[in-house]
Each structure stands twice: as structure tokens, then as C-alpha cells.
Amino acid sequence: MESNEGEAQEKHVLLVPYPSQGHVNPILQFAKRLAFFGLKPTLAVTRFLLKTSPPEPGLVGIEPISDGFDEGGYAQAESIPAYLARFESVGPETLDAVVRSGKYKAVIYDAFLPWVLEVGKKYGLVTAAFFTQSCAVDAVLGHVYKGRVSLPWTEPELLLDGLPGLGPNDLPSFLSDPVDGPYPAYLQLVLNQFLGLEKADEVFINSVYELEPQEAEWMKKEWGAKTIGPTIPSKYLDNQIPGDTHYGFHLFAGADRCxxxxxxxxxxxxxxxxxxxxxxxxxxxxxxxxxxxxxxxxxxxxxxxxxxxxxxxxxxxxxxxxxxxxxxxxxxxxxxxxxxxxxxxxxxxxxxxxxxxxxxxxxxxxxxxxxxxxxxxxxxxxxxxxxxxxxxxxxxxxxxxxxxxxxxxxxxxxxxxxxxxxxxxxxSVEAMMEGGSSYNNILGFVEKYYGRVRV
Known part of the structure; x- marks a missing residue:
């Protein structure tokens, strides 16, 4: 399975998700795919999540980092901006300690955490952003980030390159109503995904090319993005990864399976x-x-x-x-x-x-x-x-x-x-099989930066 046994270090990759259920799961599943292709992935997870919901990652290693709220996580913060500011302050320091080991060749980071890019660049790592939302949503947000959409959008139809016609009720809620409640903080969070993105070596999206071809092409043209999904356990998709029967991380797990x-x-x-x-x-x-x-x-x-x-x-x-x-x-x-x-x-x-x-x-x-x-x-x-x-x-x-x-x-x-x-x-199944769109994009990343590590 391994071709360069004397260079084991060269196979390690670090993945850093935003610490919520909907972000940890897809990045953890992507890590399992990288393990299937011969890499040695490690997931950097906040201490609070590790304490409250210890994951069962299988072939994926775990490293703790801090969001500055080790006892209570997000709920401990006084507000959304306070949580994000504290995480951006404390996170790089604790992640730096992980990366400083010299074990990793690449870091794949949740686009919600653009500061990870700078930590990776500091140590000369290959850097890859990971977008957890659809190509369509990412494309709309990309247009907003580039100043092509005025907010709030209230006109009957929004026409943008790479997208179908969209009405106000079709848009992400931050765009049609960006000022009420928690929306300003969340809007800033999703737009910050594009900060420094041009410096990333790769951009990945949790989607299937065939689902969103024009949207995926726009993201590729603007950001060099590639689809690598769907990121769900192999048992329910292509059944190629032995033992990959569940996500291995549940914040709300219970015993009643019905x-x-x-x-x-x-x-x-x-x-x-x-x-x-x-x-x-x-x-x-x-x-x-x-x-x-x-x-x-x-x-x-x-x-x-x-x-x-x-x-x-x-x-x-x-x-x-x-x-x-x-x-x-x-x-x-x-x-x-x-x-x-x-x-x-x-x-x-x-x-x-x-x-x-x-x-x-x-x-x-x-x-x-x-x-x-x-x-x-x-x-x-x-x-x-x-x-x-x-x-x-x-x-x-x-x-x-x-x-x-x-x-x-x-x-x-x-x-x-x-x-x-x-x-x-x-x-969706075909995308993950040999020769499929997502399969080829994942394999391309592995071979470009790690060589042929799986036969």
C-alpha cells in the first residue's frame, strides 16, 4: 500500500474543522478518504469538543487545540463575535504548537477559519481551504465578497454568473436580511471564508460536480476550487472503505434508533x-x-x-x-x-x-x-x-x-x-468511484503533493 516507506513523515496531513457538528463531520469524512488513498490524516479538534463528545475517528488521528473556551465551548462566550475573536486569538497559538512538530506536509482548513492559512504558510505547509457548503452558496457569497451584490437584496430576481436566476427567498438569509439578530456576525463569518484564499494552494468544496456543474465551474474559474464530495460514510455511498459505517462524531447522540x-x-x-x-x-x-x-x-x-x-x-x-x-x-x-x-x-x-x-x-x-x-x-x-x-x-x-x-x-x-x-x-456514488469526478480530484491532490502512496 505504501511506496515510500522511508519517508513516512511525508504522508501526514492535518485537518482543522470549525468546531460544530455540521463542520466536523464532513472534514472528518474527507480525512478518512485521504487515509483510503494512503495518507496519514490527523484532525485538530477543540478541547471542549474532545471532552464532551470524544470522536471515534478510526484511521484518523486526533490533536487538541483551543478556542479559548475549553470548559464551555461556544455557549461560554458572551456573543458570536466574542467567540470568533477569542478563537482567532487563542487558536493560532495552540495550532502552532501542533504544526511545529514538523510532522505535517499539508494542512486542510475549514474556510470558516482563514487564520489557519497563515499558520500553515509560516511553516511552509501546503495549504488547502475546505468549503462545507454547496458550490451554489459559495458562488453567491463569492459574488458578495467581490462587491457585485448590494445588501440587503430585495429585487425580484438576482442574476449572477454561474447561477440560475434567484429570488429574495432563494438567497442565503444573511443576504436578504443582513442586519437583524445574529446575522451581521454570521454574514462576516461566511464572507471571511474568502480572506487570503488566493494564497491557498488548493480549494475544496463538499459537493459533487455533476450536481452543480455551472456553479462548480464558476468556483473553479474564480478560486481554482474542486469538488470532493459527498463526504458521508462509505457504507452509505460507495462501500470502498472498510469499517467506515458512521461519522464517528455526534454532539446529540442518543440510544433510541427506532x-x-x-x-x-x-x-x-x-x-x-x-x-x-x-x-x-x-x-x-x-x-x-x-x-x-x-x-x-x-x-x-x-x-x-x-x-x-x-x-x-x-x-x-x-x-x-x-x-x-x-x-x-x-x-x-x-x-x-x-x-x-x-x-x-x-x-x-x-x-x-x-x-x-x-x-x-x-x-x-x-x-x-x-x-x-x-x-x-x-x-x-x-x-x-x-x-x-x-x-x-x-x-x-x-x-x-x-x-x-x-x-x-x-x-x-x-x-x-x-x-x-x-x-x-x-x-453521487459514481463521483466517488474510480474515475469519478470527486475520486479524481482527491487522487490528484494526493499525487501532486505526496506522490503515489497507494497502489
């Missing part, structure tokens, strides 16, 4: 509902979602985090037709034969998982990149239906019910959605 309940349901009969690890629906939206599930009369599996459970009516279970749990192994659920619809907030990781599983979706986007992902689910990939908000900004139960029935009831529309879902599943 498998026995799913096994007892008819094929394609269950509505699976999950809004990820960060989305927080208000009480009214939770009640409307519950109402929508009851309207369908179908069995459902609804993942509601413990912190959100109080927003549901006591003992809500859809009159015996459904099940509410605090956690599920989402990839197992999406691949289960009884599931016939995924009601999702359209976080990029969840969207990629559904595409790779060939699962039809009802898109109920909340904020950040989710509105744009929802636009693509319905209007570009044709793998689902996007629920519309009313004049008060709430998705009503009747709308949820309508969308679910459109996806799950037999008919021309449902048939087209499932046919498209099957196509994107096939293309």
Missing part, C-alpha cells in the same frame, strides 16, 4: 422529520408542523432534540401513528425501505445525505444557506417540494400536508421526483 419501529412499517409509508443539530423552530412553527403530520394520516418519525421537546404538546404522537425521538442515525433512516419522505430544514449535510440515499424531500428551510438549498431541491434537482410560508412567515400545517402528499402519493409528480432522486443517488 429501527424496530421502522421495520414494522410498510414500504415508503413513513414521513421522516429532522431539522438538524442547530435549527430552532418557534412554538407556532412546531405546532403547525405537528398539525401537518396529523393531516397526512401517515406514520412519521420526528427527531426533536431534548432542548426543543417542550415546544410540543405533551404526549404528542399523532394519535398513535407516529414516534418522536431525540436522536436518530440519519443515514440509516434515510436508507430504510419504510421511509417515503424526508421533511428537512435543508442544511447542506442533510441535503447531501438525502441525495446520496435517493430520498425524496419536503424542504422547509429556516435560515443561513438553507433557503438556497431548498431552491435547488425543488427547482434545480427536482427531488422534492418546497413548502411556502404564509404572509406571517409561518409554514402552516395545511402546506406541510400538501407537500408531503405531493411527494408520497402516487402520480406523475411523485414519480418524477423519485426518478430524479434515483438519478442523483447514482451520480
Amino acid at each position: 429501527n424496530e419501529w421502522l421495520d414494522a412499517q410498510p414500504p415508503r409509508s413513513v414521513i421522516y422529520v429532522s431539522f438538524g443539530s442547530m435549527a430552532n423552530l418557534d412554538h407556532e412553527s412546531m405546532r403547525e408542523l405537528a398539525k401537518g403530520l396529523e393531516i397526512t394520516g401517515k406514520p412519521f418519525l420526528w427527531v426533536v432534540r431534548a432542548s426543543e421537546r417542550g415546544k410540543l404538546e405533551e404526549n404528542f404522537n399523532g394519535e398513535g401513528k407516529g414516534r418522536v425521538c431525540e436522536w436518530s442515525e440519519q443515514l440509516e433512516v434515510l436508507g430504510h425501505g419504510s421511509v417515503g419522505c424526508f421533511v428537512t430544514h435543508c442544511g447542506w449535510n442533510s441535503t447531501v445525505e438525502a441525495l446520496a440515499a435517493g430520498m425524496a424531500m419536503v424542504a422547509v428551510p429556516q435560515w443561513t444557506d438553507q433557503p438556497m438549498n431548498g431552491k435547488y431541491v425543488e427547482g434545480v434537482w427536482g427531488v422534492g417540494v418546497r413548502a411556502r410560508k404564509d404572509e406571517n412567515g409561518v409554514v402552516r400545517g395545511e402546506e406541510i400536508g400538501r407537500c408531503v402528499m405531493e411527494v408520497m402519493e402516487e402520480g406523475d409528480k411523485s414519480g418524477e421526483i423519485w426518478e430524479n432522486a434515483s438519478k442523483w443517488k447514482r451520480l
